[in-house]
Amino acid sequence: MPTxxxxxxxxxxxxxxxxxxxxxxxxxxxxxxxxxxxxxxxxTTIYFxxxxxxxxxxxxxxxxxxxxxxxxYYPGVIIEVAYSQKKKELGRLAEDYLLDSDxxxxxxxxxDIEYGNKGSRKATLSVWRTHVVNTADGxxxxxxxxxxxxxxxxxxxxxxxxxx
Numbered sequence: 627m628p629t630x631x632x633x634x635x636x637x638x639x640x641x642x643x644x645x646x647x648x649x650x651x652x653x654x655x656x657x658x659x660x661x662x663x664x665x666x667x668x669x670t671t672i673y674f675x676x677x678x679x680x681x682x683x684x685x686x687x688x689x690x691x692x693x694x695x696x697x698x699y700y701p702g703v704i705i706e707v708a709y710s711q712k713k714k715e716l717g718r719l720a721e722d723y724l725l726d727s728d729x730x731x732x733x734x735x736x737x738d739i740e741y742g743n744k745g746s747r748k749a750t751l752s753v754w755r756t757h758v759v760n761t762a763d764g765x766x767x768x769x770x771x772x773x774x775x776x777x778x779x780x781x782x783x784x785x786x787x788x789x790x
Contacts, residue, residue: 632709635739635749636690639705640666643693663696672700674726685726687719700730709739720754721769729756729767738775750775 643666650661668691673684692701704723708716716736723731736752753773759766 629709631739632690632707635709635737636705636707639707639737640668640691647693660695664693664702665696667692667694667701670694670701672723674700674722676726685722687723687726689723698730700727702730702732704731704734705737706734707737707739709741713738716752717754717771720752720771724754724756724769725767748777750777752776 647661647664650657652658669688670692672687672689672692674687676685689701689704690707691705693703694701704720706716706719716738720734720736723734732755734754736754737749738752739749751773752771752775754769754771756767757770759768
């Protein structure tokens with residue numbers, strides 16, 4: 627069961643993203659048209675097909691937050707928060723989302739809240755995307771961590787959540 631810190635933190639981050647989306651939606655360019663079709667879906671359950679499994683077998687995931695475009699089958703953005711969970715799980719989850727969706731999930735954002743001493747909690751951001759790599763056997767989809775454990779300004783806004 628998620629903790630209060632975990633839930634308040636993800637709610638604040640989701641609210642900040644929605645605020646930015648509303649600003650983009652106010653425009654009249656292509657980005658505005660696209661953003662007008664994006665909705666938050668919080669922890670909606672996502673099912674991905676499983677290779678080499680019996681028909682109908684699917685993997686089940688419940689992200690902490692997700693953002694879906696109305697024309698997409700899977701969310702384009704997944705957000706996972708690690709608080710009491712181990713940080714190393716974020717990379718494995720990112721690979722699952724990105725590869726199991728065959729790159730329909732475009733980006734996974736991992737937010738790690740340091741667990742333990744209340745006075746020293748910090749939050750860091752990591753980002754994973756897929757890249758196509760040409761190999762001798764053909765094109766291969768790989769997961770690349772583009773940002774690793776970076777403290778970023780938006781996370782500092784939620785320090786009130788992290789300091790109790």
